[in-house]
Amino acid sequence: MACSAPLVMRVVGSSIKIANRAGKIIRDVMCRGDLGIVEKGKDDLQTEADRSAQRCIVASLSKLFPNVTIIGEEGQSDLNVPDDWLITEYNKDFVERHRCPETLTDVNESDLVIWVDPLDGTSEYTQGFLERVTVLIGIAVNDRAVGGVIHQPYYKSESGDVGRTIWGLKGCGTGGILPVKPPSDRFLVTTTRSHSNTIVQTALDSLSPDEVLRVGGAGYKVLQLLEGKAHAYVFASAGCKKWDTCAPEAVLEASGGKLTDMLGRHYRYGKDVSFPNGSGVLGTAFGVSHEEILSKIPDNVTKAMDMP
Numbered sequence: 214m215a216c217s218a219p220l221v222m223r224v225v226g227s228s229i230k231i232a233n234r235a236g237k238i239i240r241d242v243m244c245r246g247d248l249g250i251v252e253k254g255k256d257d258l259q260t261e262a263d264r265s266a267q268r269c270i271v272a273s274l275s276k277l278f279p280n281v282t283i284i285g286e287e288g289q290s291d292l293n294v295p296d297d298w299l300i301t302e303y304n305k306d307f308v309e310r311h312r313c314p315e316t317l318t319d320v321n322e323s324d325l326v327i328w329v330d331p332l333d334g335t336s337e338y339t340q341g342f343l344e345r346v347t348v349l350i351g352i353a354v355n356d357r358a359v360g361g362v363i364h365q366p367y368y369k370s371e372s373g374d375v376g377r378t379i380w381g382l383k384g385c386g387t388g389g390i391l392p393v394k395p396p397s398d399r400f401l402v403t404t405t406r407s408h409s410n411t412i413v414q415t416a417l418d419s420l421s422p423d424e425v426l427r428v429g430g431a432g433y434k435v436l437q438l439l440e441g442k443a444h445a446y447v448f449a450s451a452g453c454k455k456w457d458t459c460a461p462e463a464v465l466e467a468s469g470g471k472l473t474d475m476l477g478r479h480y481r482y483g484k485d486v487s488f489p490n491g492s493g494v495l496g497t498a499f500g501v502s503h504e505e506i507l508s509k510i511p512d513n514v515t516k517a518m519d520m521p
C-alpha cells in the first residue's frame with residue numbers, strides 16, 4: 214500500500230498489523246500441539262512459535278523497510294516465508310488519525326533500529342500462562358526507544374474478541390488501551406516470576422510494597438502498569454535484553470510513565486549496543502515518582518548491577 218506518511222508512522226502502523234499476524238501464528242502453533250521446544254540456555258527456552266513469529270515479523274518489516282536494521286531475539290531467520298505471513302499493509306487508523314511528532318518527521322531508514330521479541334514470555338507460553346505472552350516490536354531512533362507495539366495474542370475482551378494490540382509513540386501517545394491510574398491507598402509492585410534471586414528480593418523489600426505481583430514477561434508487566442494493576446516494575450538483575458525492553462519502554466513513556474535501569478538511566482538501543490540489560494529494569498506508571506523509588510534502592514543493590 215503506497216503511503217506518504219513519515220517513515221516512523223509507517224513503521225509503527227505496519228508493526229501493528231505485523232504483530233497481529235505473529236500473534237495468530239503463536240495461537241496456531243499452540244493449537245497444533247507440538248511446541249518444538251529447544252533449550253537455548255539455563256531457564257531460556259525457544260519454541261516453534263518464537264521461530265515462526267520472528268520469521269513473519271522480520272520478513273515483513275525487511276521487505277517494507279529494506280535499509281532499517283532489524284534485530285530479533287531468535288537470531289538470523291529464514292526470510293523465505295509463506296505468502297500469508299508477509300504483511301504489506303499499514304494500520305490505516307493509526308497512520309491516518311495521528312500526527313507524527315515534529316522531532317520524528319525527518320527520520321531516515323538508517324537512523325532506525327527495530328528490536329523484535331517475537332514471543333515474550335516463552336516460559337509462560339509453555340506452561341499455559343497464556344495471557345502473559347506478548348509480541349514486542351520496539352522502534353529506536355538514534356539510540357533511543359521512541360515507538361513500540363505490544364500485542365497480546367490471548368487477551369480476551371468483554372466482547373469476546375481474542376487478542377489486542379497496544380501501540381505507543383513518544384510525543385504522540387498510546388492506543389489500544391485506556392491507561393488506568395493505580396490505586397492511591399496501596400503500593401503495588403510487579404516483578405519476575407521465574408528469574409528471582411537475593412538481590413531482586415532485597416530491592417523489593419527496600420520499597421515495602423503492600424503487594425508483590427510475580428508474573429512472567431517484560432511486555433506483560435508494563436501492561437500491568439498501564440492497567441493500573443501495579444505502580445512499579447522492579448527487576449534488579451540482568452536477564453532482560455534490548456528486545457525485551459525497547460517496545461515496553463517506548464509504550465510506557467508515551468503514556469507518561471518511565472522505564473530505566475535500576476540506576477535511573479535509559480538504555481541505548483543503537484545497532485551496535487550489547488544485548489543484555491545488565492543493570493536491571495525499573496518501570497513506573499504515569500503519576501508515580503520514579504525518582505522516589507530510585508532513592509529507596511539501597512547501595513548493595515545498585516553496586517550489584519552490571520555496569521556497562
Ligand SMILES: Nc1ncnc2c1ncn2[C@@H]1O[C@H](COP(=O)(O)O)[C@@H](O)[C@H]1OP(=O)(O)O
Nearest residue numbers: 257332333334335405408429430431452453457
Ligand atoms: N535469564 C534469562 N534468560 C533469558 N531470558 C530472560 C532471562 N530473564 C529474563 N528474560 C526475558 O525477559 C522476560 C522478562 O523476564 P521475567 O519473566 O523473568 O520478568 C522473559 O519473558 C524473557 O523473555 P523471553 O520469554 O522473550 O525469552
Ligand SMILES: [Mg+2]
Nearest residue numbers: 257258286335
Ligand atoms: Mg527467549
Ligand SMILES: [Mg+2]
Nearest residue numbers: 330333334457
Ligand atoms: Mg522477551
Ligand SMILES: [Mg+2]
Nearest residue numbers: 286330332333
Ligand atoms: Mg522472546
